[in-house]
Amino acid sequence: MSRIFVCIAHRNGVAEDTAAELVSAARAIDPSVAPTALVAGHGRDIDTVCESVRPLFAEVWKLGNEALSYPNAELMRQALVRALPPQSIVLVPHDHFGIDLSPGLAVKLNSAYVPDIVAIEGVEQNWLRVVRQEFGGQIHAHVRCDVSSGAVINVRPGAFKAEPARSVDGVIIDKSADIGTLTVRRRYLETIVAESGAVDITKHSVLVSVGRGMQEKDNIAIAEELAEALGAAVSCSRPVVDARWLEKSRQVGSSGKTVKPKVYLACGISGAFQHLAGIKGNPFLIAINKNPKAPIFQVADVGIVDDVLEFLPELTKKVQELRGVSAK
Amino acid sequence: MVGIYSPALLSDWLVPGKSLFLAIHIIGIVLFAYIVARRLVPLYRAQADPRFDQPLARLKNVGKYWFGQWKHPRYPFAGVMHILIFAGFLLLATRAFTLLIVGVSPNFVMPGLSGKTGHLYNVVTDYAATVVFLCMVVAVVRRVVFKPARFGKSHTADAVFLLGLIAVLMLADSFFAASEAAGRARIDESMQLAFLSLPWLLRVGFSSTSLAALWVINVTAYLVHAVTFYFLLCYRPFGIQFHVETSLFSVYFAKLERGTVKPVRWDVPEDHLDQVKSFGVKKFEDFTWKQILDFYSCADCGRCADKCPANAAGRPLAPRFLTIKARDYAFEHYPVFGKANNSNPLVGTIYSEDEIWSCTTCGACEEECPLLVEYIDKIVDLRRGLIDSGTVPQSLQKPLKALESRGNPYGKMEKKRADWTRTAEFQQDCTVKVLDQKTHADVLYFVDSVTSYDNRMQSVARATSRILSKTGTDFGVLGPTEADSGHEVRRFGEEMLFQALRDHNVEAIQNAGVKRIVTSDPHAYNALKHDYRDLPPVEHISQVIAKELKAGSIQLGPREVDGKFYTYHDPCYLGRHNQVYEDPRTVLDAIPGLKRVEMKRSRDRSFCCGGGGLMLFYEPKEEQRMGVLRVRMAADAGANVIVTACPFCMTNIEDAIKVGGLEGQMSVIDLAELVDQCMVVPVREAEHEIAAVGD
């Protein structure tokens, strides 16, 4: 079995949750061996990260280089290509960085590439069997991948449960020297932080979240009424922002905000993973959608198959009755 | 030279009277002809528009709307004033010409107006001049002091200037007559003036004026009259007063065929449309000559904008500004003095995209305009231009694509179009045939997209079916082979998609071999009746019910009154565009115990609910929803139930009740649903059933 590497995503000296999740994925591929961590970056931060992930990995490879102080996938890729042994299996989280890094990495390593997997079934004679989703999560597919010359595998964040720390007590190895000089053809300039907008959805413990199922901009008012009655805020999925029904600051998802509410009402939201990726902390998730096959029902705690435009006003009425507020 | 002579005989000024006035005539006429010729230039460059057919029908329109001022009394105060002014002008025309000619040919008398007739004519016109003068005063006061809302921010200074000039004209005429009469009185010749008319009153004032002074006044008044007359004649084409000349033509050439939209190019048949380089109106010369004539003819009275629901809702559209801006563009780019300069695209310069997409094509503007200026065709042409250049709001692109691929704006599957017929409860009362080449029926119930797919509207489809079934009608639906009627697709400018939908539907309808078509959707009704060709006769369900009521094959049982007052909301495409006002009311009034009230804006003044078809998907910039305004009108009329006969009205009004916070105070029901609930099986049929059981 080829060696399994895990790309550690980290920020400000802290490894992200995906690190532990990818260890579980690695174990699903080869239970006998603990994987090797790849920590790239610069300065004291990566030392802290390397130290913090040691309990999960047999080896922790530190790839330090000034050019890598900002996570630039183009440069990362060059560094990895130089540092990795042939036929490696590399696990990467499928987020905005993984999408940027991995396809090209697989080509440069001359390995196979499987993106956005949600489950691993095992390896059989050099073919790794995994599960993916297609058509926005409407259907699943079994996929097999020839890993005989290695593979780059992007894993969906949250698909695997974080591996509890096993105190593997790995060794930190400094592989910085392997990097050499990196050719910069894409230069990072700055990050423009999203406007916080009038409402900070990350600060609310109850969210009434709307999706395409609201059908038109004017119907958002129905959700706003419910939110007002509940003392909650209105958030949304990406298509609502694309259609310009709500501002970007309201978007929950991998390209929007990450929220950690207590209660999350998903109204007319299908449940595409990019949206779900923005919901953390395992809130009580109530889904209302008129399509009984919507993927959201697989992750919700409670589901109502109904027209959101009819159900929400009913719910608002009940809340208002409870609060002793007469319906306007 | 003392005495009152014809001004032609004036000899103690620089130039002899005859020559002076002849010169004024020549300059005035030549200048006017030149100005008109220059104004006609853009019409030559514009697109073709065949308006020379059916002269009798056109003359009838002229009689009714131009001569008869038919639309004017819709605004009573201004309307009556205008009728007086118009009548005055017509009457005074001959007098004015006579007066002008007298300056050159001193003893000229208009043929037919000598002796007693002439005298009577003079009396009448004395009063006419007085009335016109008074109307001018009232009009100026109204403009300046009372400032009616519908004039808005229009050109008050210019309007007052012109009104003032007409007043001056009347005064000059009156001074001339008064001074002549006073002068003649001095030499013991009598000249009758109408009692208490303006000339008469002025003559009283001249009772002690010397003959010499009277002569000066006389000639001066004459000069003022001539100069003002020609000034007005030449000035009118530079502003809204041009309607004085163009109104006759704008009415004569007005559109005869109601309900439908003009083809992309009148001079290009449908099968040659692929060769047309550019669709729709993008630059000014893409308009037709009649449309440009409309721009010239607008009197900027603001009646269209006053009744426009989009304007009332605060959308960036006011019909009069569409016209005035185009007129100003024409004046600027095709000046009378100077060279015509290059054409720019109109949208993005004088028009905004939102302005063009805001129109629901309700037709209120066209219904009001006394000059029969047309709006809907222009909006459609402008939209065709926008569609052709790809500038379409994203909110409209999705339903358009869905219409192309699935035949309905929701993108739902064709096979589900008749699912509404298959609910368990419904199938117990009523079986609906799906028509195709093998299954025929007498009547086609054309359901159209919203009624087929929208959960709320499906109950209207079921109600309509039950009504048809209970009247023993042999009917069916097209089901999966029915595509959207394309009514709004056409009016939103996607002409080729409309043609594809239309051709598809015509084939399906012909395959079904039906003799009549019934629909519960006024937009479909209008499309099938006016936009489609070669179809069997089309009726709206309200017309069918009214007929059946009259024939006694439907009876309506009483409705529990419980304090409910019903009001009927006229859908634009059933009412105003197709003039079906009475049948739905007859039906409602046939329900025993039903109390009905009428809204102020009803029948041809009905207020659009917000629009149908693609308009449901468009996100307008507005201050209020049109539907909310309408629901408040119903409340103001004392109603608590609104009856509609259109699925889009239903959708918009239901939404408006929620958004307007009137839930619990106002409800809405479709006419077909109401009739379905009240329908009683006629006694004859019941006897039949008993007889059958008895066997």
Place this chain on the structure above:
Amino acid sequence: MEILVCVKRVPDTSENEIELNAAGNDIERDELVYSINEPDNYAVEEALQIRDRVGGNVTVVTVGSEDDEEVLRRQLAMGANQAFLLYDEAFEGSDGRGIATILKEFVLKGHYDLILTGVQADDGAAQVGGMLAAMLDYPFASLVNSIEVDSSKLRIGREIEGGNREISEIDLPCVLSIQTGINEPRYVGMRGIRQVASVPIATFGTGELNVDEALVGAGAAKVKRVDYFVPVLGKSAEILSGSREANAEKVLELIAAKGGLK
């Protein structure tokens, strides 16, 4: 600027229901309608806007079969200057890498300053753009939501977490994968499509492209889909049955129980 946009024709998923077919080996395709992959449409619009700003040409290309020509035509109607179909029996069954290989040979036949793809398509793989860049050895950026042209470089924005935007400078020639929402694509009407109905679309196969057949097609694919399936629902939502009013009451109870009422 010479711009190439790689596009894909996919089932329209907004109202289409994606279901397993009777045989269980593919999705039910009988009543699907197809259209251009939405992110690709944004990419073409972006290419057209760049061309209209700085001059040049926009070419669209797809790897597929005759059925895919309709999508190429639509993009021609939108304003692209030319379109190519890359088709050969040998290409069938290619995995993402195979597709990228075919596209690479097409790119090398011409001369392009900028290559755009949509960020991802119906399979959610988001891979062809990145692979193509690596094969051509061009710099790459994904999830691009803004592009400014500055002579031989581009200033681009990438969509990253939290709705933030990462601004970078990238050398030309390069490959970018475009995220939806970058612009407002123009409308393509029926008329536009009819006007390009007879514009020739060149088809290139192994004869015209220098493709090594060993690297493409089903045989070379290292990643293969075995089947589609609908997973047996494990822990999924408790679906409330009952009237709308009863459901609303229950939901309110649950919200209150979870501390959601202040």
